[in-house]
Amino acid sequence: MVARSSAHCQIEAAASDAWRRELGQAFTRVEPLLAFLGLRRDQVPTLDPEPGPFRLLVPRGFAALMRAGGPADPLLRQVLPLAAERVLTAGFRCDPVGDGPAAQAPGLLRKYAGRALLLAQGACAVHCRYCFRRHFPYGDLGTYDSRIGLALAQIQADTTLHEIILSGGDPLLLADGALGDLLARLAAIPHVRRLRLHSRLPLVLPSRITARLCALLGTVTPRPVLVIHANHARELGAAAQAGLAALGAVGVTLLNQSVLLRGVNDDAATLAALSERLFDCGVLPYYLHQLDPVQGAAHFAVSDREARGLMAALRARLPGYLVPRLVRETAGAPCKEPLG
Numbered sequence: 001m002v003a004r005s006s007a008h009c010q011i012e013a014a015a016s017d018a019w020r021r022e023l024g025q026a027f028t029r030v031e032p033l034l035a036f037l038g039l040r041r042d043q044v045p046t047l048d049p050e051p052g053p054f055r056l057l058v059p060r061g062f063a064a065l066m067r068a069g070g071p072a073d074p075l076l077r078q079v080l081p082l083a084a085e086r087v088l089t090a091g092f093r094c095d096p097v098g099d100g101p102a103a104q105a106p107g108l109l110r111k112y113a114g115r116a117l118l119l120a121q122g123a124c125a126v127h128c129r130y131c132f133r134r135h136f137p138y139g140d141l142g143t144y145d146s147r148i149g150l151a152l153a154q155i156q157a158d159t160t161l162h163e164i165i166l167s168g169g170d171p172l173l174l175a176d177g178a179l180g181d182l183l184a185r186l187a188a189i190p191h192v193r194r195l196r197l198h199s200r201l202p203l204v205l206p207s208r209i210t211a212r213l214c215a216l217l218g219t220v221t222p223r224p225v226l227v228i229h230a231n232h233a234r235e236l237g238a239a240a241q242a243g244l245a246a247l248g249a250v251g252v253t254l255l256n257q258s259v260l261l262r263g264v265n266d267d268a269a270t271l272a273a274l275s276e277r278l279f280d281c282g283v284l285p286y287y288l289h290q291l292d293p294v295q296g297a298a299h300f301a302v303s304d305r306e307a308r309g310l311m312a313a314l315r316a317r318l319p320g321y322l323v324p325r326l327v328r329e330t331a332g333a334p335c336k337e338p339l340g
């Protein structure tokens with residue numbers, strides 16, 4: 001349980017200003033991002049300057065990790081809207097992993113034994129162009145309080161649920177008060193034995209990892225597992241490393257999941273460097289996902305044959321604990337399916 005008081009909440013509001021301010025200053029348009037990177041429009045002729053509702057969103061700190069003057073930078077490629085996103089590709093869908101049919105309550109997804117995913121809120125700090133929830137109808141979820149109330153009632157009633165995974169959107173975009181309250185209410189349910197958060201904020205907005213957040217996560221019992229999402233070693237800058245060290249120091253278990261992405265991390269040296277950098281930051285590789293076939297992301301796809309070849313190359317050069325599991329999520333399957 002997390003102790004809270006109104007005095008705490010006031011301190012929290014002040015402390016949260018820095019990362020919220022930083023998020024407010026994120027790039028939301030293509031031109032200023034290109035200017036920041038010293039790139040001319042004609043160096044990226046494939047871009048889409050008007051990407052529609054899934055707009056460009058890149059925190060400045062993340063942009064600062066990109067190589068200036070590099071139109072093919074693997075970090076830039078993850079966030080830069082391309083005209084290719086408008087191409088309709090057979091087999092690529094709006095709900096590629098069956099989130100819709102898996103909803104037990106608004107934002108409570110139940111696919112696998114013993115675990116449920118709770119979409120804490122809909123916003124992210126970065127818009128990854130390959131996002132499998134880029135078409136998710138977050139607007140239909142209803143208000144936070146009513147939705148979370150319904151979800152908690154369902155979780156309370158289902159004694160077969162042993163792990164709750166906060167996802168989103170990004171659950172670390174919740175204010176400390178709301179996050180602490182939610183974790184405390186989940187932790188108070190006797191059959192919930194594990195709490196997990198999936199977040200990209202430690203990398204794309206490391207200022208979110210405040211001392212207060214660490215204190216909050218470090219006093220929840222059971223201590224949460226935090227699965228970050230890095231696709232490339234260079235995403236783990238000095239600020240991310242410091243934040244992750246602080247989280248590790250309070251007993252948070254740190255894992256990473258990546259997506260295998262054409263032009264970002266589709267070679268063995270890049271994947272090996274990512275695993276080694278993760279270890280330096282106290283994080284173990286967990287999953288390497290085959291791309292979810294979401295409409296608009298087909299240009300990121302890597303074939304299964306190539307993916308298996310990359311895994312063989314990784315196994316040949318890294319200790320087993322630095323080799324992630326290659327998996328695919330298939331709508332309706334009982335677990336994420338291993339691809340060997």
Ligand SMILES: *Cc1c(COP(=O)(O)O)cnc(C)c1O
Binds near residue numbers: 102115117165
């Ligand atoms: C990925 C996922 C999980 C977690 O799966 P693990 O294999 O335990 O990491 C749980 N629920 C849903 C709906 C998921 O998509």
